[in-house]
Amino acid sequence: DADVTQTPRNRITKTGKRIMLECSQTKGHDRMYWYRQDPGLGLRLIYYSFDVKDINKGEISDGYSVSRQAQAKFSLSLESAIPNQTALYFCATSKGGGGNQPQHFGDGTRLSIL
């Protein structure tokens, strides 16, 4: 089984719908992240959480919300999806306790908003 699992892997939905993307990890890491990837722009940070009670906005948090249900689970919600949120979404984890820790990524969720 993958260490960082994202569900669903693919999703097509309509403008205005509420969507939840889920991420679970078996690595025992404290830190979890949500990114989106757009062609030619690399990955951009949406939200991050350094422990269960810590939630922080990233570079592009508008239109998104998150929930850290447990150390192993971090969900990303789009309250009212719009077409420019069509992108590839990645969840990542890393150890806590300071920097210089590599991040470990899930396989991504391809989201299309019609």
Place this chain on the structure above:
Amino acid sequence: KQEVTQIPAALSVPEGENLVLNCSFTDSAIYNLQWFRQDPGKGLTSLLLIQSSQREQTSGRLNASLDKSSGRSTLYIAASQPGDSATYLCAVEFMEYGNKLVFGAGTILRVKS
């Protein structure tokens, strides 16, 4: 605003060639620089992490260097193989930005057999 730039955006080489991918960043105050590989339909795989106090890291045929003063890193791939074909991403953990990564847009590498 801290930024990471990767050149070239795409590269095509014959099998067996040695190659260099470039990454530049705007602020020398960093914790580390990381190189990732991304295969189509897959997530990112961490290749090498260079801490700010280090000059280079090696893993197999891969060697990454770091020059903080000039804001540059290179990823050297020796004796390239078709299996090396992927997108390579550079990411920097800037001190001012906290324990978060800023990514470049990536270099798409194709190794022809």
